[in-house]
Amino acid sequence: MLLKFNLNSIFYPLKALASRAFYLHVLFKMRGWGFYYLFLICALIAFPACVKVMDVLSSLKQMELVTLVSKIPPSYLDANGVLSPKEGSRDFVEIRNSKGDPSIIYNPLNKVLEGDELKAPIELTGTSVVFKSFEQSNAVPYSSIFPTNANFEPYEAAASLDSVFNSSWFTVWGMITLWFFAILAFNALIIALIGRILLILVSKIKINFASMLRVSSFANTVVALILLLQYFVHIPLPYTVIAFLPLIYVYLLGKDIRTTVNKYGTSAFSGQNNSNNARYDDGSNRSPKDDNNKGSGGYFAP
Structure with a gap:
């Protein structure tokens, strides 16, 4: 009608x-x-x-997130939503951008951070992605955004992010x-x-x-x-x-x-x-x- x-x-x-x-x-x-x-x-x-989402995507793109994600060690997310490095991968990595600033901390063993490590806006813990800003942090469980019982391949993730960042309005x-x-x-x-x-x-x-x-x-x-x-x-x-x-x-x-x-x-x-x-x-x-x-x-x- x-x-x-x-x-x-x-x-x-x-x-x-x-x-x-x-x-x-x-x-x-x-x-x-x-x-x-x-x-x-x-x-x-x-x-x-x-408008808000496009602004966030633009900010993340300026953070060189695609390049940064490609440097995350290959990992595995088990059925309980727990992230662990695959065999041969490092269990702690401090990933810096082109300016030398710490951007992503790969920390699946939940090591206590100190020094410059605390300045990174993103931390990958054993169970969640932690976003930090203005002395506040928000933890998003892996199980709510990624399929469990699956491998995390950094280059595939980076390619997916790149396609999202290039999406039209x-x-x-x-x-x-x-x-x-x-x-x-x-x-x-x-x-x-x-x-x-x-x-x-x-x-x-x-x-x-x-x-x-x-x-x-x-x-x-x-x-x-x-x-x-x-x-x-x-x-x-x-x-x-x-x-x-x-x-x-x-x-x-x-x-x-x-x-x-x-x-x-x-x-x-x-x-x-x-x-x-x-x-x-x-x-x-x-x-x-x-x-x-x-x-x-x-x-x-x-």
Whole structure:
């Protein structure tokens, strides 16, 4: 279905973040917008993220990282993510750039560093890559970025790095867009499933899965924003917490629907939102109750 795009559409992300009423609009009047919107928001946030990534790649290229990586001794990463030098390779190497500055310390035996060794911005320990800057360090486990039970061949790694550094801006933007979309689409599916159960149990509202997925897609705007911010600032929140933030919007939507239905009845709510499918059901197999029934014992299904 071809969706119309208008000037009002550019405010959808802001409304998805700040407007409770907007989610009623999404539920009743924006069929077909779910993953379409999610992809657009991913493409949008990928622009500033791409600028940051390209800046980092440029910095790493200026560090002569391709040449430096080619000097790392051949190694092996076992099933437990532990790096060890292959037979005949040195177990400690201080790799310097063309200016003579220490750049990479190959230290799989976790030797205590001293002197100029401490100035190297990258250290390869027994289990992780350690990035150091401004007296801070971040350790990234090998198992999270490299396949285990595999050999590390420095020349192959250097060639791969060189191809990454020479990637076009459009290629990097496209890859980041797809990465964001994969994360958010999966999260939208999970939130839609959990949110549907939550509304049934808490608000006694039954929303079909397709509609719930549409609402979840818009609610994931907050996750998209946090993912983008993490490219620029450190946000001390585990991803499990960030991933469930959209449930707040789902809960508020259910609360607004239930409050309105209980106060004004199904007919008024249906007319206000132009919905011919809204109904009140007591959960039995009998015909739906009269629209004026505002009790809380049954289920409202928009």
